[in-house]
Amino acid sequence: MDKLNLLAAAPEIFLAVAALLILVADLFFGEARRSVSYALSLVALVGVAAICGVLLAQDTVAYAFDGLYVGDPMGNVLKMFAALAVGLVLVYGQGYARDRGIWHGELFVLALFVLLGVMVMISANNLLVIYLGLELQALALYALVAVRRDDARATEAAMKYFVLGALASGFLLYGMSMLYGAAGTLDINELARNIATGKVASRAALVLGTVFVVSGLAFKLGAVPFHMWLPDVYHGAPTPITVLIGSAPKLAVFAVAFRLLVEGLLPLAADWQPMLAALAIASLAVGNVTAIAQTNLKRMLAYSTIGQMGFMLLAMFSGVAGGSTMTVANAWSAAMFYVITYAITTLGAFGIVMLLARQGFEAEEIADLKGLNRRSPWYAFVMLLLMFSLAGIPPTVGFYAKLVVLQALLGGGMGGLGGSAAVWLAVIAVLFSLVAAFYYLRVVKVMYFDEPTDSRPIVAAPDMRVALSVNGISVLVLGIVPQYLLALCAQAMVRTLGG
Amino acid sequence: MQNTLPWLSMAIWLPILFGVLILGAGRDRNAGVVRAVALAGALLGLLVTLPLYSGFDAALAGLQFVEKAMWIERLNAHYHLGVDGLSVWFVILTAFITVIVVIAGWEVIESRVAQYYAAFLILSGLMIGVFAAADGLLFYIFFEATLIPMYIIIGVWGGPNRVYAAFKFFLYTLLGSLLMLVALVYLYYAAGGSFDLAAWHDVQIALPAQVLLFLAFFAAFSVKVPMWPVHTWLPDAHVEAPTGGSVVLAAIMLKLGAYGFLRFSLPITPDAAHELAWFIIAISLVAVVYVGFVALVQTDMKKLVAYSSIAHMGFVTLGLFVFNQIGVEGAIVQMISHGFVSGAMFLCIGVMYDRMHSRNIADYGGVVNTMPRFAAFMMLFAMANCGLPGTSGFVGEFYVILGAVKHDFWVGMAAATTLILGAAYSLWMYKRVIFGEVANEQVAELTDIGAREFLVLALLAGAVLWMGLYPKPFTDLMGASVADLLAHVGQSKIPAAQ
Numbered sequence: 001m002d003k004l005n006l007l008a009a010a011p012e013i014f015l016a017v018a019a020l021l022i023l024v025a026d027l028f029f030g031e032a033r034r035s036v037s038y039a040l041s042l043v044a045l046v047g048v049a050a051i052c053g054v055l056l057a058q059d060t061v062a063y064a065f066d067g068l069y070v071g072d073p074m075g076n077v078l079k080m081f082a083a084l085a086v087g088l089v090l091v092y093g094q095g096y097a098r099d100r101g102i103w104h105g106e107l108f109v110l111a112l113f114v115l116l117g118v119m120v121m122i123s124a125n126n127l128l129v130i131y132l133g134l135e136l137q138a139l140a141l142y143a144l145v146a147v148r149r150d151d152a153r154a155t156e157a158a159m160k161y162f163v164l165g166a167l168a169s170g171f172l173l174y175g176m177s178m179l180y181g182a183a184g185t186l187d188i189n190e191l192a193r194n195i196a197t198g199k200v201a202s203r204a205a206l207v208l209g210t211v212f213v214v215s216g217l218a219f220k221l222g223a224v225p226f227h228m229w230l231p232d233v234y235h236g237a238p239t240p241i242t243v244l245i246g247s248a249p250k251l252a253v254f255a256v257a258f259r260l261l262v263e264g265l266l267p268l269a270a271d272w273q274p275m276l277a278a279l280a281i282a283s284l285a286v287g288n289v290t291a292i293a294q295t296n297l298k299r300m301l302a303y304s305t306i307g308q309m310g311f312m313l314l315a316m317f318s319g320v321a322g323g324s325t326m327t328v329a330n331a332w333s334a335a336m337f338y339v340i341t342y343a344i345t346t347l348g349a350f351g352i353v354m355l356l357a358r359q360g361f362e363a364e365e366i367a368d369l370k371g372l373n374r375r376s377p378w379y380a381f382v383m384l385l386l387m388f389s390l391a392g393i394p395p396t397v398g399f400y401a402k403l404v405v406l407q408a409l410l411g412g413g414m415g416g417l418g419g420s421a422a423v424w425l426a427v428i429a430v431l432f433s434l435v436a437a438f439y440y441l442r443v444v445k446v447m448y449f450d451e452p453t454d455s456r457p458i459v460a461a462p463d464m465r466v467a468l469s470v471n472g473i474s475v476l477v478l479g480i481v482p483q484y485l486l487a488l489c490a491q492a493m494v495r496t497l498g499g
Numbered sequence: 500m501q502n503t504l505p506w507l508s509m510a511i512w513l514p515i516l517f518g519v520l521i522l523g524a525g526r527d528r529n530a531g532v533v534r535a536v537a538l539a540g541a542l543l544g545l546l547v548t549l550p551l552y553s554g555f556d557a558a559l560a561g562l563q564f565v566e567k568a569m570w571i572e573r574l575n576a577h578y579h580l581g582v583d584g585l586s587v588w589f590v591i592l593t594a595f596i597t598v599i600v601v602i603a604g605w606e607v608i609e610s611r612v613a614q615y616y617a618a619f620l621i622l623s624g625l626m627i628g629v630f631a632a633a634d635g636l637l638f639y640i641f642f643e644a645t646l647i648p649m650y651i652i653i654g655v656w657g658g659p660n661r662v663y664a665a666f667k668f669f670l671y672t673l674l675g676s677l678l679m680l681v682a683l684v685y686l687y688y689a690a691g692g693s694f695d696l697a698a699w700h701d702v703q704i705a706l707p708a709q710v711l712l713f714l715a716f717f718a719a720f721s722v723k724v725p726m727w728p729v730h731t732w733l734p735d736a737h738v739e740a741p742t743g744g745s746v747v748l749a750a751i752m753l754k755l756g757a758y759g760f761l762r763f764s765l766p767i768t769p770d771a772a773h774e775l776a777w778f779i780i781a782i783s784l785v786a787v788v789y790v791g792f793v794a795l796v797q798t799d800m801k802k803l804v805a806y807s808s809i810a811h812m813g814f815v816t817l818g819l820f821v822f823n824q825i826g827v828e829g830a831i832v833q834m835i836s837h838g839f840v841s842g843a844m845f846l847c848i849g850v851m852y853d854r855m856h857s858r859n860i861a862d863y864g865g866v867v868n869t870m871p872r873f874a875a876f877m878m879l880f881a882m883a884n885c886g887l888p889g890t891s892g893f894v895g896e897f898y899v900i901l902g903a904v905k906h907d908f909w910v911g912m913a914a915a916t917t918l919i920l921g922a923a924y925s926l927w928m929y930k931r932v933i934f935g936e937v938a939n940e941q942v943a944e945l946t947d948i949g950a951r952e953f954l955v956l957a958l959l960a961g962a963v964l965w966m967g968l969y970p971k972p973f974t975d976l977m978g979a980s981v982a983d984l985l986a987h988v989g990q991s992k993i994p995a996a997q
Contacts, residue, residue, distance in 0.1 A: 373655075377614070381522075388647060393673075394640040400571075403636075406684045407574065423685065423711075430677035437673055441650070441666060449654040449662050483571040490573050 008064035008071035011051045011079055012119050018044035019112035026105030034103060038094065041108040045087040048115070052080045059495060063125065067187055070125040073492035074258070074336065078122050078251045081340050085247035085347055086115045091467045092351040093240025095460055099359040102147050102238065110147075113140040114244060121252040127176040127186045130256055134172065134220075137249055138165050144244065145237045157236025164229040168219030175212025179264075182206040188264040195267045207271050213260055214275045220253045221309045222302075224282035234302035239357065239364070242298060243350035246305060247343040254339045257316065258332060262497070266328070269320040276317035277425070283310025284432040291439045297353060298364045300439060301346065304390060307436055312338040314429055315405040318422065319412020325497055327412045333493035334404035337486060341389070341401045341478070348386045348471040352379060355460050355468060366443060371452025379458065380447045382472030389475045391440040392433055397478035400486065402433065505566050506550050507580040507631045510590060511624045514544040514597065518620030525613025534605060537616035541601045544623060545594040551587055557976050560584070560983035562633055562697075570637070574687075576694045579634040584980030585761050585831065588973060589630040589754060592838050595962075596750045597623040600743040602955050603846055607742065607853055608656065615656060619743060622648040626751050630758060635683050635694040638762070642719075642755060643676050649744070649752065656741040664732075664739035671732040675719035682715035686767065700766045700987060703994040706774070713771035716764045717779075723756025726779075726816060727786040730809045737805035738858070742849030745801065749808050749841035754834050757815045761831075761984070765819065769988045772820070779820040780906075784913045786813025791920035795927070800851075800858045803928055804844045807884060810917060811837045817914055818899035822988060826902020827981050828974055833895025835973060836883070836966055840892055843880040843959040847873070850952055851932075854945055860931050864938030869945040874933045876948075876956040881929040883963045885921035891966035892921075 006013065022044065026037040056076040063070050090111060097103040117137025124130040142165065146158035180186055182205040183194045193199075200206055215226060222230040234242045261272055287306030294300035315335035319327030356363035356372075363369075373380040389398030409426050460468075478485055517540025525533040555563060562581030570578040582590055600619055608615045625648070628641035646669055654665035683694070685708075690698045704712065722729045733753075737745050765772050787810050794806035811833065818830030850873060851866070852858055867874035883890035886897075896917065904911030937943050948956070966973060 373611075373614075384647075393647060394643045399640070399643070403680070403684070404574075406681060407687065410681070410684050411688055423681070426681045426684070427678065430681055431674075434670065434674050434677055438666070438670060441669060444650070445654060445662060445665070448651060449665070483573065486571060486573045 003066045005062060005064040008055075008062040009069055009123070010055070011048050012116060012123070014051055015044065015048050015112060015116050015119065018047065019109055019116065022112065023105065023109045026108070029105075034105070037105055037108055038090065041090060041112060042087055044112065045083045045090075045115070048119075049080045049083040049087075052076045052083065056080070056492075061496065067189070068126045068129050069123050071123055072496040074496040075122045075255065077488060077492045078255050078336070078340075079119050081343060082115060082118050082122070082248040082251050085251070085343050086111055086244065088347045088351070088467060088471065089240055089244045089247065091464055092243070092347070092354045093238075095464065096238070096240055096354045096357055099357070100148060100238065107144070107147065110140045110144050111244060113137075114144070115248060118248045118252040122255040124256070124259060125188050127180065127188070127191075130259065131169070131173055131176065133252070134169060134256070137252065138169065141165075141241070141245060141249070144241045145233065147241070148238055151238075153236040154238060157233045160229050161233045161237075164219070168216050168226070171212050171219060172216030175209045175214075175216060178205050178209030178212065182209060188259055191264045192266060195265070206268065210265055210268055210272050211275065213265075214272055214279075217253060217257050217260070218279050221250070221257075221313075222283075222306050223279040223309050223313060224286040224306060227283070227286070227306045230306060231299050231302040234305070235296060235299045235364075239298070239350055239354050239362070243347055246301075246346050246350070250309075250339055250343060254312075254336065261316070262320070262328060262332060266320065269317075270322075273317045273321050276313050280310045280313035280317070281425070281428060283307060283313065284429060285310075288432045288435045288439075292435070294439070295366055296364055297366045297369070297443070298350075300366065301349060304436065304439070305346070307432065308338075308342050308390070311402065311405055311429060311433075312342070314425065315408045318409045323412055329490070329493045329497045331408040331412050332497075333489045334408040336493060337404055337489040338401040340485070340489070341397045344471065344478075345386050345389045345398060345475055348382065348468065348475065349390070351464075351468045351471060352383045352386070355379060355458060355464070358456075358459070366446055368454070369443060369446045370450045370454070372447040374452045375455065376458050378469070382469060383447060384444050385472050385475045387440040387443050389479070391437045393437070395479040396475050397482060397485075398475070399479060400482040404486065406430070503550075503554065503564070506547055507564050507582065507590070507627075508566055509547040510544060510551070510594060511580075511628045511631065513547060513624070514540055514594075514620040514627075515624035516540075517543070518617040518624070521613050521620070522617035525617070527610065527612055530609070530612040533613045533616060534601075537601050537620060538598075540620050541594075541598040541623070544620075545591075545598050548591045548594045548627075551582060551590060552976075555582075555587055555976055557584070558979055560979040563587075565633070567633075570634075574636065574694065575692050576636040577634045579637065579695065580631045581633045582631055584977035585984065586630045586758065587976060588831070588835050589751070589758060590627050592754075592835055593623055593626050593630065593751050596747060596838060596842055599842065599846070599955055599958060600746055602951060603746065603849065604741075604743045605951055607849070611655065615652070615743075618648040618652050619747065622652070622747060626755065629755050633696050635686065635696055635699065637694075638696070639676070639680060639683055642759075643673075645752065645755070646672055649748070652744040653736055653740045656744065657739040659739075660735070661739040664735040667732045668736040671722050671729070675722040678715045679719035682712045685712065696762065702767070703992055704768070706770055706993055709768040709771035709992065710774065713764055713768040713775060716759065716768070720756040720759040720764065723759065724753055724812045724816060725756070725809060726813065727782050727790055727809065730786070730790070733809060734802050734805040737808075737845075738799060738801045742845060742852070745845040745849075746842040749804075749845055750838040753808065753812055754838065757812065757819065757830070757834055760816065760819050761827075766984060766987045768992070770991055770993055772988065773822070776820045776822070779816055780910060783813045783817035783820070784910065786810055787817065787914055787917050788920070791917060791924065794924040795920065797924075798860055800848045800860055800928065800932070801845070802858075803860075803924060804841060804848065804884075807844075807921065807924060808837070808841050810921070811841070814896060814899050814914065814917065817910075818895075818902055821902045821906035821910070822985065823902050823905055824981055824985060825898050825905065827985065828977060829895050829898020829900075829902055831977055831981070832891075832898060832966075832970060832973055836891035836895045836963070839959055839962045839966065840880055840883045840890075843876075843956065843963065844884060846955060846959070847877045847880060850948060855941055860928060862938070863932040863942060864935045865933075865942055866945065867933045868937050869942060870947045872953065873948045873956075876960060877929065877933060879960055879963065881925045883967070885925040886918055889964070889967045891963045891970075893967055894970045
């Protein structure tokens with residue numbers, strides 16, 4: 001095997017080169033021909049997705065840079081969707097950014113660097129490379145949140161995001177250092193081997209390290225009680241940046257959780273399983289109940305994110321302790337499907353917010369959606385589909401996300417937590433879904449049952465209209481024929497774990 | 500059944516297709532075209548259900564017109580449709596009621612016409628899907644998806660308190676369905692990774708698990724039926740919904756719950772069903788007697804009929820849980836009959852509401868003087884509502900009472916009080932609204948029903964009389980399937996101890 005094996009890292013290399021080229025090219029295009037930079041960024045993203053698609057078609061697990069880096073089917077699927085998500089952010093955000101004077105070259109370059117960080121996180125096979133990717137992604141995002149530098153709220157959000165994000169990174173790094181100290185390696189595969197064969201200096205240090213790693217991951221996911229930053233940052237950041245934070249990085253955190261917890265620390269599953277269970281229940285409860293009280297749509301979606309992440313966590317810890325490779329693959333492919341559909345749906349919901357926003361008007365209150373059905377039946381319908389998908393009502397894709405998580409939960413058994421615990425956890429989860437349904441329904445109510453207070457026509461660029469419509473319809477189409485995406489996630493996960 | 504057209508798929512997807520078409524192309528300025536297309540869609544939808552009747556082999560107990568294709572491989576879920584004697588009439592009933600609703604809304608709905616008709620057509624296809632699904636997951640998806648159009652119908656075209664009613668309707672029913680979802684996933688594993696309903700019928704489950712499953716199903720279906728004491732969403736939803744919404748709600752959506760008992764609770768958890776039958780019978784009787792009294796004191800006509808619906812559905816659940824052929828057949832006949840009768844009652848109230856904009860009994864009186872033809876129709880439906888022999892209402896109630904007496908004399912006795920209570924609330928309302936002196940100037944100015952309203956009421960009157968005078972075609976079709984179901988329910992599913 002070629003130790004360098006650059007091919008496995010081809011998408012990242014392509015993206016890094018493209019981002020640097022766009023950085024330089026934009027200086028020459030200037031304000032007048034900014035759309036060229038925009039188009040080039042989209043081309044770069046399509047290119048990344050295409051390369052990932054080609055690698056995915058090969059269906060192999062390949063290591064690069066002497067094992068620091070891994071290109072596997074799961075990573076390639078996630079990278080494709082991450083590239084798609086960043087592309088949609090740029091398409092949805094163009095009008096918003098133009099109106100607010102942040103339509104600059106650095107917007108594209110930083111967004112591409114966020115994606116690069118996300119992709120490095122997804123493919124990292126070494127504790128330090130994970131950290132590297134995380135910081136690349138986070139630093140680019142801190143800058144993006146503060147990109148409207150005269151906006152007090154955005155600056156405050158950036159500050160909070162930076163301080164708490166640094167704390168989370170610190171947690172993760174501290175945990176990693178303990179893992180290194182105990183197992184004597186930074187390589188994730190070797191970490192697992194050393195734990196399995198008992199070549200560890202101190203099991204206590206290993207478990208303590210796991211606690212810090214899980215806390216760091218929970219911070220990044222926004223799971224309760226590490227969720228404090230999330231509503232303020234979602235609310236304060238410019239909307240395109242909010243959705244950028246809410247989409248691609250979630251896929252990356254999922255991948256990092258997979259690398260660390262499953263590929264690295266599966267022998268300790270009995271230790272981290274109850275931690276994730278507690279995080280899941282707390283997130284479901286706090287996220288969904290607090291979301292009811294919100295009048296601001298961005299804050300509501302922030303709390304709903306907390307609840308959704310709680311639901312996804314349910315799949316991550318089922319079937320891991322005392323289960324087989326098959327139950328682990330089943331559970332984590334359910335979580336993977338969940339996080340992908342969550343990203344798609346959230347992109348669309350924030351897309352509607354950006355569609356309604358215009359110069360000097362953010363359209364971020366739930367009341368701003370009043371009578372949308374009168375103003376634009378089509379986009380009201382799109383938002384209806386997105387809300388029902390987030391609520392998990394069939395025939396939208398969100399239902400299958402909830403279904404496969406429940407299926408994983410009941411099928412995987414709970415190992416150390418006992419058999420009937422899974423059933424009661426499932427009941428708790430669906431009851432909080434009922435609470436969640438209330439606030440998603442309220443958005444539909446405002447759009448359909450109330451009279452509009454604002455009758456100005458909705459203007460948007462044609463590519464945004466098309467993308468937003470496709471995004472909304474995809475939620476329905478994937479709900480009627482979910483088998484392909486489900487199979488894609490399942491096969492990728494089986495290949496990654498088995499190969 | 501080889502080489503026939505996929506009638507069931509057509510019955511499901513044709514109305515949905517027309518609904519989507521109307522939603523996409525219809526605007527208020529071409530409302531006339533929208534109405535015509537909606538009617539065409541509803542009629543076509545009814546037309547494709549007719550071969551289900553003509554081609555149905557009454558001697559067979561199993562599923563007919565079966566369509567099966569792999570759908571979600573990862574979950575081993577199939578696109579599996581089929582009807583048997585339990586469900587075939589509901590498919591036809593749904594398509595029939597949809598035609599009625601489309602005609603009934605013709606001149607009444609003037610805002611957002613396209614969305615109104617699209618919602619009803621899509622709802623119709625989804626409800627047929629519930630009755631035709633032979634795969635647990637497919638059933639659940641259709642079952643839940645019906646909530647979306649109904650939520651919109653109540654919330655957009657409903658009365659003054661529509662938002663409250665729409666939320667109450669949605670959240671109440673969702674609570675039950677979510678618990679059922681957990682039960683479905685549990686059964687999926689119990690059956691070795693299958694969502695096939697037929698496979699679930701053969702799964703052996705210990706009694707404690709059966710009881711929990713039964714309760715999960717009970718949560719979903721009892722809310723939908725609705726059974727006392729989780730019935731409180733129904734009067735609100737009925738009062739606030741537009742006439743068409745009330746008709747579909749009473750005529751078909753309530754049947755989804757009772758049908759669920761037939762398809763899930765009885766055959767999948769028979770031991771739990773026997774164990775808890777006393778409980779179901781008890782609350783069914785409460786619905787029949789207590790809710791009957793509640794109906795008596797209502798001052799709002801729609802509320803009165805809503806409570807009478809709950810009482811009648813109490814009869815249905817009673818018939819199902821006495822576990823004998825005549826009781827179960829009576830329950831199914833009662834469901835179909837209630838579809839016609841309650842639909843007709845809500846249409847009658849709609850006819851008066853369109854003219855007077857009041858549902859208050861006290862605002863009426865002496866309507867017969869100004870609307871004699873209407874009064875005749877409403878007479879028939881009020882009589883059917885209280886179970887007069889010769890109308891469809893009698894057949895089902897009589898069967899269920901026979902079945903109940905066979906089970907236990909006193910249960911039958913308590914159930915039979917409905918004949919008095921039903922007559923009391925139906926006829927007393929009829930008397931106050933229709934007979935007597937002309938109450939006020941508004942009543943004096945009423946115009947009698949036009950050709951469109953006449954057609955709608957005449958169609959339903961024909962159905963009520965046909966079913967009342969000659970119920971054989973109905974009971975013939977379901978006989979074999981009911982016998983098979985009861986044989987199934989008779990067998991214990993508790994795994995034998997080693």
